[in-house]
Amino acid sequence: MFNWVGLTFSLLVGCLGPATPLGSVDGIGVVTSPPAVDQSRVNPLPSPQPAKVDVVFQPARQNLHRRFDIQIDLIDPYGISLEELNTLVVSYNGLNVTKSVIFQTTWEESAATDRLKDQVTLRIPSVVLKPESIHHISVSYQNKLGFAVKKEFETPVCPLVYADQDFIDISFIPIKSVHLNLIRFYAEKYGYNPLFIAAVIGQESRFNQYAVSRAKALGLTQVTGIAEGEILRSFPLWPQYPGINSMSPRSIKHSLRKGFVSASNEWRFDAEKSIEGGAYFYQLLEKRWRRSDYLWKLVQATFPVHTENELQKLLLASYNSGIGRVAKTLRGRGRHWMSTPDLEEGRGYVNRILSYCDCFGGYAKEL
Numbered sequence: 001m002f003n004w005v006g007l008t009f010s011l012l013v014g015c016l017g018p019a020t021p022l023g024s025v026d027g028i029g030v031v032t033s034p035p036a037v038d039q040s041r042v043n044p045l046p047s048p049q050p051a052k053v054d055v056v057f058q059p060a061r062q063n064l065h066r067r068f069d070i071q072i073d074l075i076d077p078y079g080i081s082l083e084e085l086n087t088l089v090v091s092y093n094g095l096n097v098t099k100s101v102i103f104q105t106t107w108e109e110s111a112a113t114d115r116l117k118d119q120v121t122l123r124i125p126s127v128v129l130k131p132e133s134i135h136h137i138s139v140s141y142q143n144k145l146g147f148a149v150k151k152e153f154e155t156p157v158c159p160l161v162y163a164d165q166d167f168i169d170i171s172f173i174p175i176k177s178v179h180l181n182l183i184r185f186y187a188e189k190y191g192y193n194p195l196f197i198a199a200v201i202g203q204e205s206r207f208n209q210y211a212v213s214r215a216k217a218l219g220l221t222q223v224t225g226i227a228e229g230e231i232l233r234s235f236p237l238w239p240q241y242p243g244i245n246s247m248s249p250r251s252i253k254h255s256l257r258k259g260f261v262s263a264s265n266e267w268r269f270d271a272e273k274s275i276e277g278g279a280y281f282y283q284l285l286e287k288r289w290r291r292s293d294y295l296w297k298l299v300q301a302t303f304p305v306h307t308e309n310e311l312q313k314l315l316l317a318s319y320n321s322g323i324g325r326v327a328k329t330l331r332g333r334g335r336h337w338m339s340t341p342d343l344e345e346g347r348g349y350v351n352r353i354l355s356y357c358d359c360f361g362g363y364a365k366e367l
Contacts, residue, residue: 022124022137053141053147054074055075055149056075057073062355080143083144093136132345156357158353162192162194165194165361169360186279189279190279200221203349205221209274216252218244219269220271221275238273289318317350
C-alpha cells in the first residue's frame with residue numbers, strides 16, 4: 001500500500017500553440033463545452049443527496065491589479081483515479097490549456113477502497129490577467145459514476161453602497177491608519193462602501209498624498225482642475241494655491257519639494273479634504289446619472305438586471321473618462337459599452353478598482 005504518490009505532469013509549452021495568461025494552448029484546441037456526461041452511467045440522485053463533486057478556486061475571484069498565484073482544488077469524495085483525471089479540462093476564453101496549467105498533482109491511495117485521494121490541487125504560479133481584457137476561465141471534470149462539475153473563475157465584485165464592512169487584507173499596498181480611519185468616516189457620511197473608496201484611492205494614487213499626474217490630477221483621489229471647480233462650489237473655503245491649474249506637473253512637483261505648495265494652501269494635498277472631495281464628487285456623478293431622466297432610463301433599459309452593478313462601472317468610467325464620453329458610448333454600444341476601443345483605458349481602470357476592492361475585503365485573498 002502506498003501512503004503518498006506524487007505525479008508531476010510534463011508541461012508542453014514550446015509546441016502547444018499560442019500563449020494565454022495560464023500557459024500555452026493544448027493540441028486539443030478549442031473547448032466548446034465541458035466533457036460530455038455518459039448518461040448510461042449517471043446515478044439518479046438518491047435520498048439523501050450524494051456527496052458533492054466540486055471545483056474550488058483560490059483566490060475566490062480573479063485579481064486584475066497584480067500578479068498572483070491561482071490554486072484549483074478538484075474535490076471528489078468518491079476518489080480520483082488517473083483515468084478520471086484525464087477528464088479534467090481547464091479552458092481560457094474557450095481554448096484548452098489543461099496540460100500547461102497542471103503543475104503537480106498529489107493523492108493518497110486508500111487500502112480500504114483501493115481508490116485515490118479525494119482532492120487534487122493544481123497551482124498556476126505568477127499569473128497576470130490584464131484588467132482591460134476579458135478572461136473566461138473554467139474548469140470541468142467528470143468521474144466514473146457520471147457526476148460532473150464545471151466552475152467558472154469569477155470576476156471581482158465590489159458593493160458600491162455603504163455596508164458595515166472593514167478591511168481584511170491591505171498587505172499588498174501601503175495604507176496609513178489615519179487614512180483608513182478617514183475613509184471609514186467619509187464613506188459612511190456619503191453612503192459608500194469604504195472598500196470602494198479605498199480601491200479608488202489605491203488605483204488613483206497608491207495612497208501617495210502628494211501624487212501629481214501628467215494630467216495634473218492631484219492628491220490621494222487625483223482630483224483634476226475641472227472636478228475641483230465643481231467640488232469647490234460646495235466647499236468654497238477650502239484653500240487653493242493661486243494659479244496651480246496653470247502650472248505644469250513638473251512645476252507643481254518642484255513647488256511641493258520647495259514647500260511653496262503644501263496641504264495647508266492646496267486642499268487636494270490635504271488627505272482629509274481629498275478623501276471627502278473624492279467621495280463628494282462620486283456622489284455628484286451618481287446624482288447626475290440617477291436624476292437625469294434620459295440617462296437613468298438609458299441605464300435601466302440597457303441593464304434591466306443588475307442595474308446597480310452596472311451603474312457602479314458607469315460611475316467609475318465617468319470619473320476616469322468624463323460623464324459625457326461614457327454616456328455617448330453607452331448610447332451607441334448599449335450593454336457592450338465597455339468593449340469599445342475608445343474606452344480601453346477606462347475599462348482597465350474600472351476592473352482594477354473592482355479588483356482592489358475585492359482584495360481589500362478578503363474575498364480574493366492571495367494564498
